[in-house]
Amino acid sequence: xxxxxxxxxxxxxxxxxxxxxxxxxxxxxxxxxxxxxxxxxxxxxxxxxxxxxxxxxxxxxxxxxxxxxxxxxxxxxxxxxxxxxxxxxxxxxxxxxxxxxxxxxxxxxxxxxxxxxxxxxxxxxxxxxxxxxxxxxxxxxxxxxxxxxxxxxxxxxxxxxxxxxxxxxxxxxxxxxxxxxxxxxxxxxxxxxxxxxxxxxxxxxxxxxxxxxxxxxxxxxxxxxxxxxxxxxxxxxxxxxxxxxxxxxxxxxxxxxxxxxxxxxxxxxxxxxxxxxxxxxxxxxxxxxxxxxxxxxxxxxxxxxxx
Amino acid sequence: xxxxxxxxxxxxxxxxxxxxxxxxxxxxxxxxxxxxxxxxxxxxxxxxxxxxxxxxxxxxxxxxxxxxxxxxxxxxxxxxxxxxxxxxxxxxxxxxxxxxxxxxxxxxxxxxxxxxxxxxxxxxxxxxxxxxxxxxxxxxxxxxxxxxxxxxxxxxxxxxxxxxxxxxxxxxxxxxxxxxxxxxxxxxxxxxxxxxxxxxxxxxxxxxxxxxxxxxxxxxxxxxxxxxxxxxxxxxxxxxxxxxxxxxxxxxxxxxxxxxxxxxxxxxxxxxxxxxxxxxxxxxxxxxxxxxxxxxxxxxxxxxxxxxxxxxxxxxxxxxxxxxxxxxxxxxxxxxxxxxxxxxxxxxxxxxxxxxxxxxxxxxxxxxxxxxxxxxxxxxxxxxxxxxxxxxxxxxxxxxxxxxxxxxxxxxxxxxxxxxxxxxxxxxxxxxxxx
Numbered sequence: 001x002x003x004x005x006x007x008x009x010x011x012x013x014x015x016x017x018x019x020x021x022x023x024x025x026x027x028x029x030x031x032x033x034x035x036x037x038x039x040x041x042x043x044x045x046x047x048x049x050x051x052x053x054x055x056x057x058x059x060x061x062x063x064x065x066x067x068x069x070x071x072x073x074x075x076x077x078x079x080x081x082x083x084x085x086x087x088x089x090x091x092x093x094x095x096x097x098x099x100x101x102x103x104x105x106x107x108x109x110x111x112x113x114x115x116x117x118x119x120x121x122x123x124x125x126x127x128x129x130x131x132x133x134x135x136x137x138x139x140x141x142x143x144x145x146x147x148x149x150x151x152x153x154x155x156x157x158x159x160x161x162x163x164x165x166x167x168x169x170x171x172x173x174x175x176x177x178x179x180x181x182x183x184x185x186x187x188x189x190x191x192x193x194x195x196x197x198x199x200x201x202x203x204x205x206x207x208x209x210x211x212x213x214x215x216x217x218x219x220x221x222x223x224x225x226x227x228x229x230x231x232x233x234x235x236x237x238x239x240x241x242x243x244x245x246x247x248x249x250x251x252x253x254x255x256x257x258x259x260x261x262x263x264x265x266x267x268x269x270x271x272x273x274x275x276x277x278x279x280x281x282x283x284x285x286x287x288x289x290x291x292x293x294x295x296x297x298x299x300x301x302x303x304x305x306x307x
Numbered sequence: 308x309x310x311x312x313x314x315x316x317x318x319x320x321x322x323x324x325x326x327x328x329x330x331x332x333x334x335x336x337x338x339x340x341x342x343x344x345x346x347x348x349x350x351x352x353x354x355x356x357x358x359x360x361x362x363x364x365x366x367x368x369x370x371x372x373x374x375x376x377x378x379x380x381x382x383x384x385x386x387x388x389x390x391x392x393x394x395x396x397x398x399x400x401x402x403x404x405x406x407x408x409x410x411x412x413x414x415x416x417x418x419x420x421x422x423x424x425x426x427x428x429x430x431x432x433x434x435x436x437x438x439x440x441x442x443x444x445x446x447x448x449x450x451x452x453x454x455x456x457x458x459x460x461x462x463x464x465x466x467x468x469x470x471x472x473x474x475x476x477x478x479x480x481x482x483x484x485x486x487x488x489x490x491x492x493x494x495x496x497x498x499x500x501x502x503x504x505x506x507x508x509x510x511x512x513x514x515x516x517x518x519x520x521x522x523x524x525x526x527x528x529x530x531x532x533x534x535x536x537x538x539x540x541x542x543x544x545x546x547x548x549x550x551x552x553x554x555x556x557x558x559x560x561x562x563x564x565x566x567x568x569x570x571x572x573x574x575x576x577x578x579x580x581x582x583x584x585x586x587x588x589x590x591x592x593x594x595x596x597x598x599x600x601x602x603x604x605x606x607x608x609x610x611x612x613x614x615x616x617x618x619x620x621x622x623x624x625x626x627x628x629x630x631x632x633x634x635x636x637x638x639x640x641x642x643x644x645x646x647x648x649x650x651x652x653x654x655x656x657x658x659x660x661x662x663x664x665x666x667x668x669x670x671x672x673x674x675x676x677x678x679x680x681x682x683x684x685x686x687x688x689x690x691x692x693x694x695x696x697x698x699x700x701x702x703x704x705x706x707x708x709x710x711x712x713x714x715x716x717x718x719x720x721x722x723x724x725x726x727x728x729x730x731x732x733x734x735x736x737x738x739x740x741x742x
Contacts, residue, residue, distance in 0.1 A: 056700065057398045058419050144563050145503065145571035165563055165719055256716055271391055273704040274419070 044287070050280035057274045069281035079282065081257050082265040083289075089175065089261055090239040096179035097186050097235030098228050104183070105190035106216055120191070123184045131181075135249035138177050139164075142250075164251050167258045174250065174259050178243045186231050193227040194220070237290065262286055344634040345378040346626065349393060349403035352460060352655070354383030358588030359460075362654030369650060370641050377634045386513045390416060390703060393625070397421065404626035405635045407459055410447065410619065411515035414696030415703040417450040423624045424453040428636045436640055439661045447693045448621050456621030457643045460657045462584040463615045463691055464508075464521050465684040466490075466606060470599035472578040476500040483603030487550055490579065490606050494559035497578035504559035506568040507551050508582035509714050514707050517618035517694055518581070519714055523547045524614040524692045525607060530709070531695045537739070539709065540725075540732035547608060549724045552717050562719040573597075581605065583618050584684050587656040591680070604683045614692045615684075619657065645670055656681070658688060697739050705735045 026033075051069055055061040073079050104123070108116045126134060141148045142163040150160040163173050197220065205215050240261045247253060253260035253268070262282065270279030352359040353367075367379060382403060384392045390412040396402045397420055408416055416422055425448075426433050437445050440458065448456030470480035476496040484490040494504025509518045520530055523539065526547025530539040538544065554560035561568065561577075569586065571577040573593025580590070587602075594600035605615040622642060624635045641647050645661055649670045652659045658681065664670040665685060675682060697705035713731035716722035 056394075056419060058394050139566070140570075143567045143570050145561055145567055145576055146574050147567075162562060165567075167720070252711075254711060254715065255720065271395070272707070273701070274391075274394055275704075 047280045047283050050276055051284045053277050055276045057276050065277065069277040070285070072278055073281050073285065078257060078260070078265065079262075082260045082262045083285075085171075085258070086240040086261040086263070088171070089243055090236045092171075092175045093179060093182060093239040093242065094232060094235050096175075096183045097239075098232045100179075101183045101186035101231075102190050102221075102224065102228060104187045105194055106220060108187075109191065109194045110212070110216075120187070124188060125184075126181050127185045127188075131245040132249060134181070135177070135246050138173075138246075139250055142173065165255055167255050170251055170255055170259050174243055174246050177246050177250070182235070182242060189231060190224065190227060193224050197223050343376055343378060344630055345380060346404035346631050346634045346638060347380045347382055348405045348407075348638070349382045349384050349389070349396075350407040351384050351386040351389050351409075351620070352407060353381045357592070359585070359655050362651065362656075365654045366642060366647065366650055369646070370638060373641060374637055377637060379638060393420060397625075402625040404624065404631050405638055406623050406625060407620045408456065408623050409513055409515060410617070410621065410694040411513065411517065411696070411706050412703050413448070413456060413621065413623075414450075414698070415700055416623065417455060418700040418702070421625055421627065422450075422455045423626065423632060424451075424455055425457055425622075425624055425636070425639060426454040428624060428632045429640070432636075432640070436643070439645075439663060440643065441660050441662065441688065441691075443691060443693050444617065444660060447617075448623075456623045457639055458660050459620050459622045459642060460585070460651060460655060461617050461619035461660055462657050463617050463684050463687060464518050464581055464605050465584050465615075465687075466603040467572065467580040467582065467586075467590055468601050468603060469572070469575060469578055469594075470601045472497055472500065472502050472575070472598070476502075476578065480599070480601060483601065484579075485604060485606060486610075487606050487608045490581075491554065491557075491559060494554065494579065498559055503561045503571055503577040505554060505579040506560055506563075506565075506572070506577055506581070507554070507718075508565045508568060508580065509551065509718060510565050510710060511583075511618075512565060514710050515618055516706050516709055516714070517583070517616045519548070519709065520616040520692070520695060521605060521614065522551060522608075524616060525605070525611060526550065526609065527611055529695070531697060535698045537697065537705075537732050537736050539713075539735075540729040545725050545728050548714065548717055548728065550608065552721070552724055555718055556721055560718075564719075569593075584656065584658060584681065585619065587680060600680065602680045602683045604687050612690060613687065614690060615687055616692045616694050618694070649674075652681070658685060697735060699739050701738050705738050708735055708738065 052064055052066060053061040054063060054065045054068070108120055144150060144160055144162040144165065147163075149163060153161065161169060163169050201219055202215055205219055210218075240263045243259075243261060244263050244267075247259050247261065247264050248267075251259040253264050266279050266282045266286075269275045269282060348367075350363060352363040354360055354363075363381075367381060370377075370379060386409065389406070389408055393402060393406055393408075393416070402421070429436060437454075437457075444458035444461060445454060448454050448458065466483060468480070468483055473480040473483075473493070476493075476499065478493055478496055484493045490505055498504045507518065507522065509516075509522065511518060516530065523530055523544045526543050528538070528541050528544030528547055530537070530544065532538045551560070555562050561571070563571075565582070568577060568580060569582075569589065572580045573590060575594075575598045590600060605613045607613040622639045624632060624639065626632045626635045642651075643660070645664060648659050648661055649664055651657050652664070652671055653674055659665055659671055665675050666672050675685070696702045709731060712734070713727050717724050717727050
């Protein structure tokens with residue numbers, strides 16, 4: 001057996017180099033880490049601190065109130081309704097974030113040409129327009145007395161509809177108006193993913209006599225599974241935020257709270273009624289809900305991975 | 308400079324610039340100590356399209372000409388966000404020096420914002436200045452035993468009607484309905500002629516309850532009594548709101564929001580529209596080539612005199628600096644002077660708040676000889692009931708609760724008036740009593 005010994009002087013000389021080598025990556029990462037700390041984690045911690053204080057934003061906090069803000073929140077029927085509505089928005093927008101834009105992207109991908117480009121551009125146009133301007137335009141079109149929407153449905157003998165004032169239609173309208181934009185944007189993302197597909201397998205399948213549907217079903221769709229899963233997850237997490245502008249401009253959460261959601265409720269509590277503590281408590285609850293859902297999802301996935 | 312020292316020098320320079328910027332930000336505002344004083348003015352009329360925005364610019368130009376030593380920097384703010392923005396600005400340490408603030412937001416502003424006493428700032432000039440201003444409107448701006456807001460752009464609800472639709476429906480446009488029963492009969496005839504009958508604009512865009520109060524007060528009730536108690540679920544208050552609901556359930560009033568009603572009235576699809584006189588210029592523009600627009604007084608309920616409640620805004624001063632307070636007073640004094648109120652009426656369509664102006668040849672006599680639409684509401688100015696706020700720092704939240712959770716479902720969606728107003732009254736009592 002041969003023992004290799006390192007001279008003590010060499011160890012001393014290598015130590016600073018090793019320290020430098022281990023510090024260097026952190027130095028490179030530090031701008032991003034500082035930015036994330038300042039703009040994401042610090043506000044999150046500040047929100048948690050505010051959730052146990054009574055503060056109206058303009059006068060100094062009146063003190064520690066423990067779980068009072070959470071208790072007030074949980075007693076409020078509006079809060080539970082807003083949470084339920086947020087889940088409803090997430091489910092309602094899910095197909096418009098995944099299946100529908102996927103189908104549109106594949107159809108346009110299979111028929112390349114000028115018509116396809118024009119059609120894609122037309123679909124994408126709402127994405128580039130200012131959200132508030134789009135919402136205001138919808139407000140005019142959906143006016144129940146003199147709006148274009150009722151004029152159009154009137155051609156088919158349908159009586160005038162109070163699109164935004166009727167609880168049975170208001171939520172559908174908000175989802176539809178938001179979906180128009182989400183679908184167009186996600187269609188573009190699917191188109192980008194389609195452009196990166198391995199065409200050799202598609203050509204091989206075609207030579208083997210596979211039909212267009214079989215190619216889409218068994219070759220194209222599986223290769224887009226990652227993109228679909230990502231956009232689906234984003235939709236579930238962000239649907240409540242996507243509808244925010246439309247809710248603010250078109251319905252302000254009404255009628256009877258059917259278009260409310262947790263993000264609009266937090267905004268109302270915090271910046272309309274200045275119940276900063278209660279609004280922060282609601283934000284903390286949202287954070288916890290997503291954290292629990294994320295952990296549960298990881299556990300489920302782990303249990304399905306073959307050992 | 309070698310290569311290794313350059314980053315150090317650059318960093319030092321950047322830090323120096325930041326430090327200098329910080330010094331500049333924290334340096335005392337010399338504009339208040341020199342010959343010229345600069346004040347900021349937050350306004351929901353400024354910058355808007357139409358008569359309100361144009362008129363506000365005329366007022367600001369006139370003030371600038373009269374007071375070249377004072378620079379006013381206007382800041383536009385949406386009407387529904389006026390209180391919100393100022394609270395955020397106060398939290399950030401940069402409130403406006405003067406603000407145009409709606410009456411429905413005023414009680415909460417007095418309770419939570421550093422609003423100064425205009426009466427104290429004015430000092431010896433106070434009595435002479437307020438002499439002649441409608442006294443009820445001055446007292447509405449009182450808090451803690453002193454006046455903190457002077458009436459600025461004030462309007463009252465009035466009955467706008469389409470004279471062409473009246474003729475088509477066999478009604479006499481010279482005799483507009485004066486009571487709620489007559490309104491109902493007229494609406495019936497208008498609907499029979501194929502138009503929308505009437506719309507009471509209780510669901511205000513700014514979530515103010517001034518028209519709700521007008522209806523309830525005219526029906527003999529109150530939202531808040533003289534002791535500050537919430538009494539909006541009294542039998543008379545419920546009966547008043549019930550009358551408006553009956554118009555909807557009877558098919559005489561469309562179950563729509565006020566924006567939709569404005570659009571319908573402007574395009575000649577609505578016969579009568581009970582709304583604030585602040586909408587006058589917009590409705591005149593809409594009616595210009597379409598139909599003949601006329602006005603009548605706010606209708607009375609059940610043989611009781613009509614008691615319209617005013618809406619609109621007062622001017623409040625938030626400036627803490629003495630020089631800025633003096634400049635703010637000059638600004639407020641000008642805006643609420645005979646000249647200021649005359650311009651507000653002529654340019655913006657709001658009511659003149661000094662009784663002498665309407666008949667004075669030097670001011671508005673000529674204007675009213677040609678513009679008769681403001682005469683009916685002007686005739687009711689003496690019957691105006693001061694706006695009443697729910698008590699305390701959560702008054703705005705209570706008002707929004709009344710409008711969103713009681714008035715909207717009752718009038719638009721047929722909710723049970725007695726039960727809904729009782730439930731909401733209990734929630735408001737709990738809310739304003741929880742402070």
